[in-house]
């Protein structure tokens with residue numbers, strides 16, 4: 001596990017953008033494409049805008065395939081739809097073509113949407129291992145990541161797939177990568193900033209006895225890949241070192 005702590009969010013985002021470009025270049029050099037999973041929520045918006053503006057000449061974006069690690073069960077045009085945020089902040093500004101974007105079809109029932117999304121991913125990987133080049137993750141202040149929320153059934157899903165989950169405290173369904181699918185990735189990076197996440201991050205990184213039912217981000221532990229936490233000093237303020 002790599003732990004990177006930055007004084008400011010701006011320094012963090014710049015370094016994370018460069019890390020993404022490095023991984024993208026390597027993937028394209030090796031396989032002629034970069035399979036990149038985006039995180040949702042608020043935290044990545046500035047990063048995505050930065051990639052689309054300041055890094056548009058730094059990578060061959062026509063070779064990138066974009067996925068989303070979790071989705072809210074709202075129509076695709078809804079302001080809470082993670083894919084819409086991605087569209088506005090990075091995909092449209094980079095003129096990414098439709099067949100390089102894999103988003104969850106929430107016009108279907110959540111169970112069906114999850115099954116269809118898993119199928120689309122499998123088809124894209126043409127029967128090979130479902131190992132993304134990079135999965136970017138955020139984390140909520142309750143230590144959820146993707147839509148792996150505390151106390152939910154999906155935490156026990158051992159399949160390398162996409163699942164639907166009812167999140168009681170939000171009274172809604174979500175569609176999410178399972179932990180085993182995340183853990184297949186070649187690289188996983190957490191983007192976490194702000195004081196509100198300090199306590200959760202302390203549990204996720206430092207707890208000797210893991211309790212993923214309470215802190216689901218503890219489930220993230222790539223089998224063969226790298227795991228890097230990009231934190232600002234506020235999110236890292238309760239860490240021992």
Ligand SMILES: O=C1O[C@H](COP(=O)(O)O)[C@@H](O)[C@H](O)[C@H]1O
Pocket residue numbers: 039040041042043044070071072082137138139140141144145146147
């Ligand atoms: O609901 C979600 O929350 C997490 C964290 O979001 P943030 O707004 O605190 O950055 C996010 O990683 C996930 O993709 C999203 O659906």
